[in-house]
Amino acid sequence: MDVEEITQQLKEHACRLTPQRRMIVQALLASSEPLTAQQVHSSVSRTFPNISFDTVYRNLGLLSRLGIVNRINLKVKFNCRFELAQEHRHHFICLSCGSSFPVSYCPFEHYSSKAQTDTGFRVVDHAFEVYGYCAGCNVGNHVDLASAVNP
Amino acid sequence: MDVEEITQQLKEHACRLTPQRRMIVQALLASSEPLTAQQVHSSVSRTFPNISFDTVYRNLGLLSRLGIVNRINLKVKFNCRFELAQEHRHHFICLSCGSSFPVSYCPFEHYSSKAQTDTGFRVVDHAFEVYGYCAGCNVGNHVDLASAVNP
DNA sequence: ACTATAGATAGGAATAGTACTAATTAGGAG
DNA sequence: CTCCTAATTAGTACTATTCCTATCTATAGT
Numbered sequence: 001m002d003v004e005e006i007t008q009q010l011k012e013h014a015c016r017l018t019p020q021r022r023m024i025v026q027a028l029l030a031s032s033e034p035l036t037a038q039q040v041h042s043s044v045s046r047t048f049p050n051i052s053f054d055t056v057y058r059n060l061g062l063l064s065r066l067g068i069v070n071r072i073n074l075k076v077k078f079n080c081r082f083e084l085a086q087e088h089r090h091h092f093i094c095l096s097c098g099s100s101f102p103v104s105y106c107p108f109e110h111y112s113s114k115a116q117t118d119t120g121f122r123v124v125d126h127a128f129e130v131y132g133y134c135a136g137c138n139v140g141n142h143v144d145l146a147s148a149v150n151p
Numbered sequence: 152m153d154v155e156e157i158t159q160q161l162k163e164h165a166c167r168l169t170p171q172r173r174m175i176v177q178a179l180l181a182s183s184e185p186l187t188a189q190q191v192h193s194s195v196s197r198t199f200p201n202i203s204f205d206t207v208y209r210n211l212g213l214l215s216r217l218g219i220v221n222r223i224n225l226k227v228k229f230n231c232r233f234e235l236a237q238e239h240r241h242h243f244i245c246l247s248c249g250s251s252f253p254v255s256y257c258p259f260e261h262y263s264s265k266a267q268t269d270t271g272f273r274v275v276d277h278a279f280e281v282y283g284y285c286a287g288c289n290v291g292n293h294v295d296l297a298s299a300v301n302p
Numbered sequence: 303a304c305t306a307t308a309g310a311t312a313g314g315a316a317t318a319g320t321a322c323t324a325a326t327t328a329g330g331a332g
Numbered sequence: 333c334t335c336c337t338a339a340t341t342a343g344t345a346c347t348a349t350t351c352c353t354a355t356c357t358a359t360a361g362t
Contacts, residue, residue: 071226074225074226074278075222075225075276075278092270092272092274094272095275095276101270101272105258107256107258107279119243119252119286120285120286121243121245121252121281121283121284121285121286122283122284123243123281123282123283124246124282124283124284125226125246125281125282125283126279126280126281126282127225127226127278127279127280127282128258128277128278128279129277129278130272130274130276130277131274131275131276131277131278132272132273132274132275132276133272133273133275134271134272135270135271135272
């Protein structure tokens with residue numbers, strides 16, 4: 001997946017190719033980890049000092065709707081993260097440190113599409129995430145659900 | 152599921168039973184639909200005019216961590232909704248009108264737990280949601296992904 | 303190239319959600 | 333029943349996200 005491929009997808013949906021948009025995509029491409037909207041903004045700001053948060057949010061939303069980026073870390077408000085949807089996959093998210101790891105399993109493949117059509121729904125997307133504590137945060141931490149911080 | 156059952160669960164986790172908490176639970180019990188945090192707040196406000204948003208959010212978060220309520224409509228920031236977790240289930244969410252319908256399928260049952268233990272993760276929760284357009288919103292609406300409003 | 307225009311942007315304002323702290327209170331011990 | 337203590341709350345301050353609008357610009361059609 002490179003910038004040209006993505007711009008092509010944008011064109012197919014009659015979306016314009018603006019320099020800001022290109023930079024947002026490049027910021028995601030350059031990072032090996034999923035980024036928050038804030039991180040994307042600060043990265044793009046180096047090239048476009050005047051870019052607004054709104055532009056970043058709007059475009060991440062657009063790219064997400066087009067399936068070009070995945071929005072992950074759903075249960076935790078704020079700090080949800082975006083990554084390029086290189087291949088379709090879901091994530092494990094650590095409730096303690098917030099890091100995410102890809103999960104090689106998609107429930108949708110196993111989910112019979114019959115039930116959907118019966119009810120007249122037109123399905124366009126789905127989300128699957130696993131929450132817990134990663135190996136690093138797990139050791140010796142007896143986490144009390146009632147007093148956990150964020151989610 | 153009634154109030155007593157829920158208060159029992161709270162006690163088991165060494166959480167106090169405050170009148171505010173009880174009202175938040177009752178607001179969810181009284182509604183046949185999932186509610187937003189704002190809706191819960193305005194409902195509880197009738198009894199406790201001075202209750203703060205913080206109290207509502209904090210308690211919905213607590214109840215959610217304890218598994219007493221489900222937080223749904225994850226992909227849309229703001230306006231995520233809460234409902235009592237009467238039985239474990241996931242939802243279909245209409246991207247147009249925002250209404251939600253239970254889905255009688257849980258990917259977790261089918262998801263081999265082997266992969267998790269191998270990597271040292273301790274899994275405590277998961278999320279699965281299906282997005283699309285319901286029968287009512289679907290008819291005659293050729294929805295353009297690029298210009299969709301919210302998600 | 304030139305122009306018209308649908309779509310995109312910047313900037314500020316509004317709103318939803320979160321964090322902090324002093325004061326209050328539930329629930330247990332005496 | 334009264335006191336004690338730690339959990340919980342109200343109120344306020346703050347942050348992240350979205351909305352609004354005048355202005356600008358990337359593209360398509362001449």
